[in-house]
Amino acid sequence: MHDVVIAGAGPVGLFLAGELALAGCSVLVLERDDALSSPWKALPLGLRGLNAGSAETFYRRGLLDAVIGASRADATKVGAAPGAVEAPAPRDVSHFAGMGLDAADIDVASLPYRLPSPAMEGFMTSLEAVGTVLAERAAAAGVHVVRGAAVTAVTQEDESVVATAGGQEYGARWLVGCDGGRSTVRRLAGFDFVGTEPLFTGYVAQVDFADPDPAKLPFGFNLTANGMYLRTPFEGHLGMMDFDGGAFDRSQPLTREHLQDVLRRITGTDVTLNGVHRASSFTDRAMQVTTYREGRVLLAGDAAHIHSPLGGQGLNLGIGDAVNLGWKLAATVHGTAPEDVLDTYTGERHPVGAAVLDWSRAQVATMKPGPNAPALRRLVHDLMSTPSGTTHVHRQTTGLFHRYDLGGEHPLIGCTAPDFRYEDGTSLGKLLRQGQGVVLDFSRDRALEPAARRWNGRIRYVPGSPRDDLGLSALLIRPDGVVAWAGEHPDDRVMFERAAARWFGSAED
Known part of the structure; x- marks a missing residue:
């Protein structure tokens, strides 16, 4: 019997596995997919942003250089410049509803108790780059990953839990579901999953443009009267948001003709797609479990919360879950933790997840087409272009300024610690x-x-x-x-x- 079985070998599951193994726990990971690599994890379709908080987490485990190196290598594979994954300085402050903000407007004086760190800025990466580094870390720590093993049953006892996958039973003291937005573990363990229904169908695709001239379809986020589209510097990489109430998502095949029709309607152009290599759809459905623990089963990452990808918060939220849970679960396994320390996982991470869901909902509401939409967008943009507005967006998206309610009056308690540095090079x-x-x-x-x-x-x-x-x-x-x-x-x-x-x-x- 293992101390912990983790369902899902994505970045969240692998990071958690590494944390538990670092603390001396025996860990088994069950993964539905057969292979680590896939076109959906590599650039450009696997493009993701790591915020400063996640970069700091990797730095604190000695993984930051490896993740940056793997991200550069992934960019090189698709013909991008080695520096394509790294933001220029000063870095733009993410965006809100497709509206970019200027880092020069941040009121640095209002952000106390920060010190320079190698991880003060985030960067672009891919699911494959992050997953490769974390898989290597887990393997070096003795974590065994069973691939092609989808969980089909979960049975709990007072002191143990059994996950059935691939016709075999795997017993453990704890089970953690890191198996994505349509989590089987979440369903089998009986978690309540509540939230709001979608306003749009989103699309991500790798396509061939008949006319790739960016003058016709500019790069970046582009809000229009009928939705939004995104072009990145990666060749043929396209994202779209069509405000149809989420009706098309997974309901019909994603043909070239359909994607072209949606793109023409959103852009108001006669753009033509010569071909579609890969495409998928998603929505802005925003859902969250009411508790992150049911008995001996816990959830982390998208298994615990789903939302639209606006602002690139999903991967970062999951990494935050994993680093919060790992040491608490390990201490519980070893019997050194206070009795209620595992309950603080829900108490601390649920409010953070709920805030990200609301941040996503607010962006969708601001982007929704309609006769009043331009006025609302102008108002929001004007407010956010002030120093206080830009600083607020920075605080919400950088991942460095969450504060858990741990008690105590000092403003640093419950916050991520500054990177104190010593003359001998220690930090x-x-x-x-x-x-x-x-x-x-x-x-x-x-x-x-x-x-x-x-x-x-x-x-x-x-x-x-x-x-x-x-x-x-x-x-x-x-x-x-x-x-x-x-x-x-x-x-x-x-x-x-x-x-x-x-x-x-x-x-x-």
Whole structure:
């Protein structure tokens, strides 16, 4: 019997598997598809954006350089320049409803407690690039992936759960469904999945244009009176949004004639498609489970929440789920976690997911065609073009400014920690690579050392003064990089011990 079985070997499932293995858990991954590679995962169809929060997560596990390298290699395969995956500086601040904003308008002074980091900016990548790096990490850690094994049944007992896949039963203490938006695990385990129905059918395709001149169909997001279309620099890569109430999605074959008709109607041009290599449809249906845990079954990524791809939040949201869940589930497996720590997974990640769903809904509502749409778009664009509006979009999309409600008055508690750096080259990002908690003690007399040593093995004690301590005396940082406690006075030992016990269980005598 394994400690954890994970259904789904996409980026979320593989990242979670690596986290659990890093913490010494035995992990098995069941994957429906036979192969890691596919045209839908490689560029251009597998194009995805990693925000700064996800980039920081990869940096903290020593994976950032590998992901950037794999992303460059994937771009080279399709004839793009090696730098195509990396945004120029200063980077544009994503977009809202297809309306781009200028990074120069960010009010940096209103974003306190940030320090320079290799992961301050996001970048473009592909599902294949991320999946390849994470598969290699999981394999090196001893994770076994069974491919061609779709889960068909789930049975729970008091102390275990059994997943049936490919006619075989796989027992574990815990099962995590990372098996996508139409999750079988979610359905079999009886999760409630609620939300809103779609307003559009979306299309992503790789096509041959009769006239590829961008003067006719400009690159980037293009809002029109009848919808939206997107052209990327990757040859033939096309996205469209047709506000038909989601009626066409998966209802009929995606023929060249249909895609051409939709594109002509949205663009108001006579554009012609000579051929369609691959195409798929999707909608803006926005749904979320009411809890991320049912007994011994948990969900992460699209299995827990689905929404439109506007703003590129889906992959990032899933990576955030995985890094939040991994250390908590591992500590539960090892019996070192406080009794309710696993319940904080839903408590912390559900509000983040709900906010992303609302962000998606707001964009769709702003883009929906109609007689009042141009006026609404102008108003929203004007508001977002102010420093406060641009900063708000930045906070919502960068992935660096979520704050979990962990209690405590200091504004850093519940936030991702700044990347404190020391003169010897040490940084917080490097200190977090082994997935332990970290105590940074900036006091000269090592005031917290006796207390911190009592959690030896679960918390790493690091004394010394960084280049910039941001006016703090010490911090306790969880394995996911979230600040659990921040002290501004050297005599905060009692508050530190309470926070350590809350997240890391009983201290050793």
